[in-house]
Amino acid sequence: MAKRPVPLYDFKAFGAAIKAARNEYGESRKKVSDELYISPRYLANIENKGQQPSLQVFYDLVTRYHISVDQFFLPEQQCGEIHRAAAA
Secondary structure: OOOOOOOOOOOHHHHHHHHHHHHHOOOOHHHHHHHHOOOHHHHHHHHHHOOOOOHHHHHHHHHHOOOOOHHHHOOHHHHHHHHHHHHO
């Protein structure tokens, strides 16, 4: 059976948010990559080129910098609808 064609998600906005948060926390790329056991180049590619991180690295970064993933995966209109449905 052929694989269903699925467009890849563009992680550039995520990478930019990680870079901004890392700079706001005053952390170097080397410090973060050492603590997450990844290469500085891998982190640079996530931040600057929108490289898709592994699920574990994605989780580590969003929890480290307290970043909500809703802003990347749910359009604002859809977020509002979900919150309204949950409140009802």
